[in-house]
Amino acid sequence: MEWKPDKSSQIPVYIQISDYFETRIMNGEYPAGSSLPSERTLAALLDLNRSTIISAYDQLNSLGLVKRVKGFGTIVTLSTSAEGHVKRVPNWEEYVKSGFLQLNDPITRTIHKIVGSDKPYINFAIGELSADLFPVTLMQEAHSQLELSQYLGYEHIQGNLKLRESIANHLNRYRNIESSSSSILVTSGAQQALQLIIQCLLKPGDSVAIEDPSYSFSLPIFHSAGLRTFRLPVGEEGIDPEQIVSLYKQHKIKMVFVNPIFHNPTGTTLAYNRRKRLLDISTKYGIAIVEDDPYSLTSFNQEPMSTLKSMDQDGSVLYISSLSKIVSSGLRIGWMTGPQAVIQRLTDAKQQLDFGHSNIPQWIAAQLLSSGELDNHLMQLRVGLQKKLQLTMNALRTELGDKVRFHIPSGGIHLWCELQGDWDELQMFNLAIDKGVVFTPGSTLGSQSRHVRLTYSKVDDLLIGQGIQRFAEAYLQCRDEKNSR
Numbered sequence: 001m002e003w004k005p006d007k008s009s010q011i012p013v014y015i016q017i018s019d020y021f022e023t024r025i026m027n028g029e030y031p032a033g034s035s036l037p038s039e040r041t042l043a044a045l046l047d048l049n050r051s052t053i054i055s056a057y058d059q060l061n062s063l064g065l066v067k068r069v070k071g072f073g074t075i076v077t078l079s080t081s082a083e084g085h086v087k088r089v090p091n092w093e094e095y096v097k098s099g100f101l102q103l104n105d106p107i108t109r110t111i112h113k114i115v116g117s118d119k120p121y122i123n124f125a126i127g128e129l130s131a132d133l134f135p136v137t138l139m140q141e142a143h144s145q146l147e148l149s150q151y152l153g154y155e156h157i158q159g160n161l162k163l164r165e166s167i168a169n170h171l172n173r174y175r176n177i178e179s180s181s182s183s184i185l186v187t188s189g190a191q192q193a194l195q196l197i198i199q200c201l202l203k204p205g206d207s208v209a210i211e212d213p214s215y216s217f218s219l220p221i222f223h224s225a226g227l228r229t230f231r232l233p234v235g236e237e238g239i240d241p242e243q244i245v246s247l248y249k250q251h252k253i254k255m256v257f258v259n260p261i262f263h264n265p266t267g268t269t270l271a272y273n274r275r276k277r278l279l280d281i282s283t284k285y286g287i288a289i290v291e292d293d294p295y296s297l298t299s300f301n302q303e304p305m306s307t308l309k310s311m312d313q314d315g316s317v318l319y320i321s322s323l324s325k326i327v328s329s330g331l332r333i334g335w336m337t338g339p340q341a342v343i344q345r346l347t348d349a350k351q352q353l354d355f356g357h358s359n360i361p362q363w364i365a366a367q368l369l370s371s372g373e374l375d376n377h378l379m380q381l382r383v384g385l386q387k388k389l390q391l392t393m394n395a396l397r398t399e400l401g402d403k404v405r406f407h408i409p410s411g412g413i414h415l416w417c418e419l420q421g422d423w424d425e426l427q428m429f430n431l432a433i434d435k436g437v438v439f440t441p442g443s444t445l446g447s448q449s450r451h452v453r454l455t456y457s458k459v460d461d462l463l464i465g466q467g468i469q470r471f472a473e474a475y476l477q478c479r480d481e482k483n484s485r
């Protein structure tokens, strides 16, 4: 080999090698199926470290020109068309790996694959309502009044005006929050509001605090955005606000994400004095609070819960909610309210991302919220959810007795369970799937071991007992296997 890389060049040596072979592959010197010199041989010929050759071949691999096959070396993968042209297919595997938005963790991906399949799993994993809890008649009525001709164009990016007005009234009536149509942004579920906040108000390297465990913990969007996340453990009374002070002093955290009422997954509610203290700390140190509140209207005893936003005198809280857990997750109607500057900034981002939310769900949501029928629906919903919770707890007690512990929530849709003894989480998850039941392993939501989340809202009442029986079998089998080793 006469060619040698120029070690004095600005271009890294491995790139020069990759370029050299790229040219030769493209002009047919190395046809499809032929092998490049072995790493060792090429390193000796060019008087270089083998690691440089490995980097060069990896680069060719990422360009889709070669495949690294164990035992066979580096094989050219280009093919030739009928006309004799070299065909260069994009290396999709590399593209898939290199995007900036990180993948969900493998367990979450499995859950979504399973619940998207047509197999009849008993589903304790997905946070949505069962068919009998949706307000179908109300939705049908709203839908039948739809004047399609008015709703076929682009909608206002910030959200349909009637919907924003209905949301402002709803917030005032049900959550004691003052807002107006101009301070509300309609989003695709609460999740998009979280994403817009992360992308528009924070930058890579910023520090934020999230609850442990939490829904936020399960979202890769925090790390994809380059944020440093610090955890606030959640106890019976929610997070301890004093920990925010020390996180601020050590890491200058800029924002705290909390789900204070019927928290996902623990079902706990942040104690009133802690809510007050959190607000005090926020204003003392200038730390923004994101209050994520999709569950407060599910309260079983209908006790009014004071949202942080309703207690926020100084404007420190961005408030997020949605219709997903009380009406329909499929409508994808969420919203946030906050200072004008923030709403305008996020509206601009939403225009860039999706040009505003689809207008037919917005119309239906506006009709529903302004119909005066929500109270009735919420009453039925609470009864339905409480019944499902009771059936789930009864079945757990029957099947597992004191081997399972949980905090009894007074609202929400999740039961956070601690399973005693030694058992392998992944093994249990897979075994439960084999038995036809799916749940959320605790590690996807936080750092506490030996926990699982059972979301009872979606499971048909008649299937809860059977589902918990299969779940208990999977756990007992895993625990016994571990003990017998």
Ligand SMILES: Cc1ncc(COP(=O)(O)O)c(C=O)c1O
Binding pocket: 127, 188, 189, 190, 191, 192, 215, 259, 264, 292, 294, 321, 322, 323, 324, 329, 333, 334
């Ligand atoms: C605390 C919390 N926030 C946000 C969401 C996202 O819900 P959606 O985007 O459907 O409103 C969920 C869903 O489970 C949740 O539990």
